Amino acid sequence: xxxxxxxxxxxxxVKIIALLNLIIGLAFLAVGIEFLFSKFxxxxxxxxxxxxxxxxxxxxxxxxxxxxxxxxxxxxSIGIIATIIxxxxxxxxxxxxxxxxxxIIILAYLNMSHVKEYFGKDKISKEA
Numbered sequence: 559x560x561x562x563x564x565x566x567x568x569x570x571x572v573k574i575i576a577l578l579n580l581i582i583g584l585a586f587l588a589v590g591i592e593f594l595f596s597k598f599x600x601x602x603x604x605x606x607x608x609x610x611x612x613x614x615x616x617x618x619x620x621x622x623x624x625x626x627x628x629x630x631x632x633x634x635s636i637g638i639i640a641t642i643i644x645x646x647x648x649x650x651x652x653x654x655x656x657x658x659x660x661x662i663i664i665l666a667y668l669n670m671s672h673v674k675e676y677f678g679k680d681k682i683s684k685e686a
Contacts, residue, residue: 566676575619577616582608582609586606587609614629623677631669634665641655641657
């Protein structure tokens, strides 16, 4: 049996990130559904903009999808850049600074070798 067919053990940090993304995604989806029946279209779109990527990250992490790792790195990076731009323009509060800090920690964690290996990003081919 090839090593690539063996089930990889999910790192605890990946489980936590997946679970938090699923909870956030479902919560914003539920709130978005509430706004669906109101006149607050911008709030509906904001909720969908947050919930859909969160659900994608959550589900793809549980399935160890390589594209899920890429999607998460891109999503968290965009979030960090958007918040920094928002801070430069004066639209940021202290909660967003905390969010950026957490996103940076998550990005650093996602780039650790054992996490990248779980997603199939750091495979080293051994040649005899």
